[in-house]
Amino acid sequence: MLTYDLSKQNKLSLYDKLYRCIRDDILSGTLKAGEKLPAKRRLAENLGISVITVENAYSQLMAEGYITSKERSGFYVEAIEQSKAKKKLPAREEPSCRTVFPSERPNAEVFPFSVWAKLMRETLLEGSERLLEAQPHEGAYALRKAIADYIYRSRGIETSPEQIIVGAGTEYIYSLLVQLFGQDKVFGVEDPGYQKTAAIYLANGAKCVYLPMDKHGVSLSALEGSGVEILHITPTHHYPTGIITPIKRRQELLAWAREREGRFIIEDDYDSEFRIAGRPIPSLQSIDADDKVIYVNTFSKTLAHSIRISYMILPRKLLDLYREKLGFYASAVPSFEQYTLAKFIERGYFERHLNRMRTIYKKRREAILQKIEGLKFRSRYEIVASNSGLQCLLRVKTNRSDEELIERAKALSVRISCLSQYSRLCEQKYDHTILLNYSKEEYADLSFLDGILEPLP
Amino acid sequence: MLTYDLSKQNKLSLYDKLYRCIRDDILSGTLKAGEKLPAKRRLAENLGISVITVENAYSQLMAEGYITSKERSGFYVEAIEQSKAKKKLPAREEPSCRTVFPSERPNAEVFPFSVWAKLMRETLLEGSERLLEAQPHEGAYALRKAIADYIYRSRGIETSPEQIIVGAGTEYIYSLLVQLFGQDKVFGVEDPGYQKTAAIYLANGAKCVYLPMDKHGVSLSALEGSGVEILHITPTHHYPTGIITPIKRRQELLAWAREREGRFIIEDDYDSEFRIAGRPIPSLQSIDADDKVIYVNTFSKTLAHSIRISYMILPRKLLDLYREKLGFYASAVPSFEQYTLAKFIERGYFERHLNRMRTIYKKRREAILQKIEGLKFRSRYEIVASNSGLQCLLRVKTNRSDEELIERAKALSVRISCLSQYSRLCEQKYDHTILLNYSKEEYADLSFLDGILEPLP
Numbered sequence: 001m002l003t004y005d006l007s008k009q010n011k012l013s014l015y016d017k018l019y020r021c022i023r024d025d026i027l028s029g030t031l032k033a034g035e036k037l038p039a040k041r042r043l044a045e046n047l048g049i050s051v052i053t054v055e056n057a058y059s060q061l062m063a064e065g066y067i068t069s070k071e072r073s074g075f076y077v078e079a080i081e082q083s084k085a086k087k088k089l090p091a092r093e094e095p096s097c098r099t100v101f102p103s104e105r106p107n108a109e110v111f112p113f114s115v116w117a118k119l120m121r122e123t124l125l126e127g128s129e130r131l132l133e134a135q136p137h138e139g140a141y142a143l144r145k146a147i148a149d150y151i152y153r154s155r156g157i158e159t160s161p162e163q164i165i166v167g168a169g170t171e172y173i174y175s176l177l178v179q180l181f182g183q184d185k186v187f188g189v190e191d192p193g194y195q196k197t198a199a200i201y202l203a204n205g206a207k208c209v210y211l212p213m214d215k216h217g218v219s220l221s222a223l224e225g226s227g228v229e230i231l232h233i234t235p236t237h238h239y240p241t242g243i244i245t246p247i248k249r250r251q252e253l254l255a256w257a258r259e260r261e262g263r264f265i266i267e268d269d270y271d272s273e274f275r276i277a278g279r280p281i282p283s284l285q286s287i288d289a290d291d292k293v294i295y296v297n298t299f300s301k302t303l304a305h306s307i308r309i310s311y312m313i314l315p316r317k318l319l320d321l322y323r324e325k326l327g328f329y330a331s332a333v334p335s336f337e338q339y340t341l342a343k344f345i346e347r348g349y350f351e352r353h354l355n356r357m358r359t360i361y362k363k364r365r366e367a368i369l370q371k372i373e374g375l376k377f378r379s380r381y382e383i384v385a386s387n388s389g390l391q392c393l394l395r396v397k398t399n400r401s402d403e404e405l406i407e408r409a410k411a412l413s414v415r416i417s418c419l420s421q422y423s424r425l426c427e428q429k430y431d432h433t434i435l436l437n438y439s440k441e442e443y444a445d446l447s448f449l450d451g452i453l454e455p456l457p
Numbered sequence: 458m459l460t461y462d463l464s465k466q467n468k469l470s471l472y473d474k475l476y477r478c479i480r481d482d483i484l485s486g487t488l489k490a491g492e493k494l495p496a497k498r499r500l501a502e503n504l505g506i507s508v509i510t511v512e513n514a515y516s517q518l519m520a521e522g523y524i525t526s527k528e529r530s531g532f533y534v535e536a537i538e539q540s541k542a543k544k545k546l547p548a549r550e551e552p553s554c555r556t557v558f559p560s561e562r563p564n565a566e567v568f569p570f571s572v573w574a575k576l577m578r579e580t581l582l583e584g585s586e587r588l589l590e591a592q593p594h595e596g597a598y599a600l601r602k603a604i605a606d607y608i609y610r611s612r613g614i615e616t617s618p619e620q621i622i623v624g625a626g627t628e629y630i631y632s633l634l635v636q637l638f639g640q641d642k643v644f645g646v647e648d649p650g651y652q653k654t655a656a657i658y659l660a661n662g663a664k665c666v667y668l669p670m671d672k673h674g675v676s677l678s679a680l681e682g683s684g685v686e687i688l689h690i691t692p693t694h695h696y697p698t699g700i701i702t703p704i705k706r707r708q709e710l711l712a713w714a715r716e717r718e719g720r721f722i723i724e725d726d727y728d729s730e731f732r733i734a735g736r737p738i739p740s741l742q743s744i745d746a747d748d749k750v751i752y753v754n755t756f757s758k759t760l761a762h763s764i765r766i767s768y769m770i771l772p773r774k775l776l777d778l779y780r781e782k783l784g785f786y787a788s789a790v791p792s793f794e795q796y797t798l799a800k801f802i803e804r805g806y807f808e809r810h811l812n813r814m815r816t817i818y819k820k821r822r823e824a825i826l827q828k829i830e831g832l833k834f835r836s837r838y839e840i841v842a843s844n845s846g847l848q849c850l851l852r853v854k855t856n857r858s859d860e861e862l863i864e865r866a867k868a869l870s871v872r873i874s875c876l877s878q879y880s881r882l883c884e885q886k887y888d889h890t891i892l893l894n895y896s897k898e899e900y901a902d903l904s905f906l907d908g909i910l911e912p913l914p
Contacts, residue, residue, distance in 0.1 A: 111589055117581045124574045132568055134762035168625040168765070168789040175632060183640055183662035199785055205640035205662040305591035306792035308625070328656055332625040334794050335763035 001038055001046050014049055015056035022057065026066050026077055033079035037067060064281055065216075065246020078248055110357050111304055115349050116340070123339045131339070135331035139166025139311070140338040146345040147311055154351070155272060156286050157295065159313045165322070168332035170270070170298045170310040171200055176329075177266060177294065177312075178204035180322055181230055185262075188228030190218055192422035192430055194239045197232055197268070206230075210424045213238065217245035220252055231257070232266040236281045239270065240422055240435055241393065250284055257292035264315075269297045273354050274361070291315035299341065302354060309333055309341055364438040368392070371446040377453045384433070391437040393419060398453060402431055408452040414442050416452075458495055458503050471506055472513035479514065483523050483534055490536035494524060521738055522673075522703020535705055567814050568761055572806050573797070580796045588796070592788035596623025596768070597795040603802040604768055611808070612729060614743050614752065616770050622779070625789035627727070627755045627767040628657055633786075634723060634751065634769075635661035637779055638687055642719075645685030647675055649879035649887055651696045654689055654725070667881045670695065674702035677709055688714070689723040693738045696727070697879055697892055698850065699842035707741055714749035721772075726754045730811050731818070748772030756798065759811060766790055766798055821895040825849070828903040834910045841890070848894040850876060855910060859888055865909040871899050873909075 004021040006014055025031040037043070040058065044051040058075055061067045067075045123131070138144065144161035151157045167173040174197065178185075183205035189198045191210035201208045209226050211218045218233055231253070235245035245253075257263040267284045285295040298310035314322055331338075344350050372381060372394070380397040396405070402418040409416040419433035420426065436443055461478040463471055482488040495503070497511040504511075515532055518524045524532045580588070595601065601618035608614045624630040631654065635644075640662035646655045648667035658665045666683050669676045675690055688710070692702035702710075714720040724741045742752040755767035771779055788795075801807050829838060829851070837854040853862070859875040866873040876890035877883065893900055 113581075120577065120581065121574075124570075124577065132761040132763050134757075168629070169787055171786055172625070172629070172789050179660045179662075196785060203636045203783065205636075300591075300787075304589040305787070306589050308787075308789050308791050326660065328653060329628055330626055330757075330762070330765070332629050332765050332789060334765050334791060337791050337793070 002043060003046065006047060006049065015053045015060070018047070018049070018053060018057040019060045022061060023064075023066055026061075026080060031077050033077055035077045036073075037075040037077070039074060063244055063246075065248050065250075078246075080248055080251060110353075110360055112349060112353050112356075116344065119340045119343045119349075120336070122343065123336060126339075131335050133335065135333070135335050135338060137327055137329045137331055138164065139331055139333060140335060140342065143309075143338045143342040143345075144311075146342045150345050150350065151297075151313070155269070155283050157283055157313065158286070163314050163316065163319065164311055165314060166309060166311045166331065166333055166338065168310075169300060169308045170268075170296055171196070172308075172332060173296055173310050173312050174200045174266075175204050176326060177230070178206045179326055180318070181206075181262075181264070185229050186227050188218070188223065188226060188231045190233055190238065191425045192240065192419060193234075194268075194270075195422060198424075201232075212425055212427065213241070213243065215243065216249040217243055218253070220249070220256065223253075223256060229260075229262050230264050230266060232268060233284075234268045234270065235284050236267075236269055236272045237274075240391065240419065244281055245284075247287075250287065254284070254288055254290070254292060258290050264292055264294060264318075266294045266296060269295060270301055272297070273302055274358065285313060288315075291317040294318070302357070303341075303350075307337065307341070309337060361438055365392070368436060368438055368443060368446070372449070375446065376450045380453060381449065391435045394434045394436055394449070396432045396434060396453070398432060400452075405432075405434070405452050409448050412448045412451045414448040416448075459500060460503065463504060463506065472510045472517070475504070475506070475510060475514040476517045479518060480521075480523055483518075483537060488534050490534055492534045493530075494532040494534070496531060520701055522701075522705050522707075535703075537705055537708065567810075567817055569806060569810050569813075573801065576797045576800045576806075577793070579800065580793060583796075588792050590792065592790070592792050592795060594784055594786045594788055595621065596788055596790060597792060597799065600766075600795045600799040600802075601768075603799045607802050607807065608754075608770070612726070612740050612743065614740055614770065620771050620773065620776065621768055622771060623766060623768050623788065623790055623795065625767075626757060626765045627725075627753055628653070629765075629789060630753055630767050630769050631657045631723075632661050633783060634687070635663045636783055637775070638663075638719075638721070642686050643684050645675070645680065645683060645688045647690055647695060648882045649697065649876060650691070651725075651727075652879060655881075658689075669882055669884065670698070670700065672700065673706040674700055675710070677706070677713065680710075680713060686717075686719050687721050687723060689725060690741075691725045691727065692741050693724075693726055693729045694731075697848065697876065701738055702741075704744075707744065711741070711745055711747070711749060715747050720749065721775075722750045724750050724752045726752060727758055729754070730759050731815065742770060745772075748774040751775070759814070760798075760807075764794065764798070766794060818895055822849070825893060825895055825900060825903070829906070832903065833907045837910060838906065848892045851891045851893055851906070853889045853891060853910070855889060857909075862889075862891070862909050866905050869905045869908045871905040873905075 002022065002025075004018065006017045006021070012020070022031065022037070031037075037058070038046070040051050040054045044054045047054075058067065062069060062075075065078060066080065067077055069075050141161060143166055144164040147164055147166075148159050148161050151159060165173070165176070167176060178187075178201060184207075186207045186209055187201040188209045188211050189201070191212055193210075198208045198210065209228050211226060211228065211231075212222050213219060217235055217238060218231070223231065233245070233253070235250060235253075237244060253265060257265050265284060269283055272281070272283070283295060285293040293315065295313040296310065299307050300310065369383065369392070372378065372383065375381060382395040382397075384393045384395050398405070400408070402420045406416055406418060417435050419430045419435060423430050434449075459479070459482075461475065463474045463478070469477070479488065479494070488494075494500070494515070497508050497515065501508045501511045515524065515526075519526060519532075522535060523537065524534055526532050598618060600623055601621040604621055604623075605616050605618050608616065622630070622633070624633060635642075635658060641664075643664045643666055644658040645666045645668050646658070648669055650667075655665045655667065666685050668679050668683060668685070668688075674692055674695060675688070680688065690702070690710070692707060692710075694701065710722060714722050722741065726740055729738070729740070740752060742750040750772065752770040753767065756764050757767065826840070826849070829835065829840065832838065839852040840849055841852050842850045855862070857865070859877045863873055863875060874892050876887045876892060880887050891906075
């Protein structure tokens with residue numbers, strides 16, 4: 001029977017402590033592949049904690065792919081490359097069981113306008129000379145320091161301000177990455193996926209390969225023969241399907257990168273701040289022992305679209321090359337915004353803002369899911385991936401094509417998008433699936449979902 | 458004898474009216490190539506104006522290459538392609554005889570901090586929703602409108618907000634231009650020239666050719682055989698030599714672009730706001746009848762380096778291609794900065810700020826030129842191109858190499874740069890020429906200019 005001392009005083013919740021203990025035992029090999037975990041009730045009794053706590057810990061381990069459940073049998077340890085786990089994750093202090101939801105458009109009711117305005121005034125008063133000076137290409141030190149501290153607290157990523165490059169939006173950062181690796185490189189993107197990513201790599205002169213997904217993320221077999229050198233993925237929360245890449249696949253992807261000198265993975269962590277249940281999935285970057293992962297995230301999604309600040313964390317071994325090739329560029333982000341955002345993060349406003357947003361988005365999501373229950377044709381809709389970042393996916397039983405569905409919705413004055421529109425490879429499995437964005441005003445009334453299924457007159 | 462009615466009531470100065478009358482007569486063919494202009498005193502008497510007014514008008518015409526002076530003979534009309542002049546320049550209302558000087562680093566004492574802060578607060582108060590929304594790729598309409606109006610007033614460029622793309626600095630804009638034209642295109646840059654320009658084109662995957670200069674700008678013969686398709690030049694004020702490309706060469710360059718479908722000229726007008734005497738030189742864009750010129754300018758040089766806002770004016774015929782290829786990008790400039798700058802321009806603060814800067818830079822320049830007069834080795838220095846934008850050039854009589862001069866200055870704790878460092882083609886004519894930036898703190902004491910020429914002990 002597993003026995004852990006969960007009494008150690010720190011700010012972690014019990015479930016998080018238990019999750020860490022079991023995860024570390026799996027990574028160290030103490031718990032072996034195929035080994036059966038104790039039943040939840042028994043483990044709870046043994047440790048003197050509630051069954052719910054054990055349930056939460058197991059759920060998190062499942063979500064991350066450390067264990068699987070077999071029906072009517074129990075929980076089993078997955079086969080994982082132990083030795084490759086880079087380091088123990090730092091103890092993080094964060095609320096347990098986040099119940100969180102994202103939106104494509106953080107809007108004015110959520111944005112902490114008065115705080116932001118106060119910090120702006122403060123930045124203005126602080127010193128004019130500093131505000132007028134050109135920033136180094138990588139961004140103001142104060143902001144890079146604030147990001148490094150935040151990303152450690154929130155994502156367990158140990159990094160230093162030296163590795164952080166602040167850019168004017170992720171699109172700008174992708175352009176820098178093409179320049180860093182060279183226009184002759186082949187970039188791999190997920191299919192289905194965020195369409196702009198490929199468009200940006202192509203516009204910047206790189207080659208681009210669309211890689212099919214299986215239920216764990218980018219298909220490894222497709223990747224192997226693809227000629228891809230730089231792989232761009234959203235492993236925490238695939239866009240738009242919400243697939244979470246489990247630890248095993250993550251290790252396989254890291255192993256793929258390790259095989260060749262010039263291979264790298266761009267980890268696009270665009271909505272890791274938002275997740276339905278449990279802790280956010282640890283980043284690929286934090287388990288990368290070989291300096292193969294470039295971590296990218298943005299404040300445009302979490303704060304406001306008009307705040308054009310994103311950042312990437314470069315592996316140490318790329319720093320010299322980066323400085324040599326791109327260090328001559330000026331920073332593309334105004335100093336004023338950089339210093340204001342630095343204060344906003346330093347003083348904890350950013351994390352408070354995220355909490356507030358999650359509550360609001362949760363309500364929006366609940367309202368949408370409730371409305372779906374009341375649909376006349378409810379039985380022809382299946383909610384899939386409602387934990388996904390930006391929206392839920394609705395699978396529809398219909399003989400109509402996606403084009404027809406879109407046309408019929410349009411006739412009802414509603415724009416809908418279908419999963420198939422996010423795919424270039426056009427696999428049939430992506431047909432008949434509608435994306436419902438929680439925060440779109442158009443979706444306040446969902447009666448169009450019945451309307452598009454009504455028989456034609 | 459030339460006779461013009463200069464009494465028409467408008468805000469133009471007399472000299473400017475006279476300049477326009479003569480220029481228009483040259484462009485229309487009324488004054489023919491080789492024709493001798495009346496002597497200054499006689500024309501002044503004839504028109505009932507002062508000799509100084511005629512002198513100013515003739516100087517401006519000379520600076521722009523419409524006329525030349527032959528010693529002890531007089532002023533003659535240059536050979537110019539009349540029919541190619543696109544349109545009469547609009548009557549502009551601007552102060553006559555600007556005496557202006559630029560700086561590489563507009564600094565805090567010059568920046569209108571309190572006005573800027575006031576406008577920022579106003580932008581904040583005005584409406585939160587608008588500030589949080591993503592801007593269209595090309596930038597906020599209010600800012601593009603303000604720029605269109607300003608550029609008409611200040612540079613006689615007739616354009617519409619639709620043609621203007623606001624970007625996060627000129628470096629960002631150059632990257633967009635490579636993406637627009639394609640990475641397979643050959644970009645031509647001036648040699649000597651601003652080193653970053655070529656670096657940016659190369660980093661973005663384009664090919665880049667260094668084109669030698671003659672005394673009128675980029676050498677046409679070098680251009681012809683070069684394979685260049687996109688020519689990047691600074692015709693108003695070449696960096697760093699200060700060469701002004703005269704009207705004849707401008708027309709030849711436009712004719713070169715006209716010859717082939719895919720040829721375009723990027724007019725980098727980085728310091729047109731600053732000029733020693735007379736009106737600023739009309740832009741290439743304003744005499745381009747064939748939609749071949751992309752005009753680029755920035756607020757980073759005129760306002761503050763930390764304000765990362767530049768813009769380009771696209772020819773109408775490129776608009777569709779631009780939208781198709783790059784319209785998907787988000788704007789990389791924060792809304793907040795865009796709206797604040799729009800107000801700053803609309804309300805005339807920008808032009809007032811420029812006037813103030815010119816006065817300050819003029820004083821700095823005078824101080825430097827005066828100090829040069831007091832040098833022990835004054836006779837070994839020749840001031841060349843002191844009208845140039847960012848600095849003056851000092852030619853040195855010495856047997857020492859540029860490397861030695863730089864080394865000796867370094868030993869005296871002063872960093873100097875030499876014209877030869879701005880050239881890849883390494884033509885000998887660029888040797889022994891030092892750039893003196895008017896606003897560098899290091900140049901407050903010029904005794905190092907004697908120091909580097911002292912005989913070695």
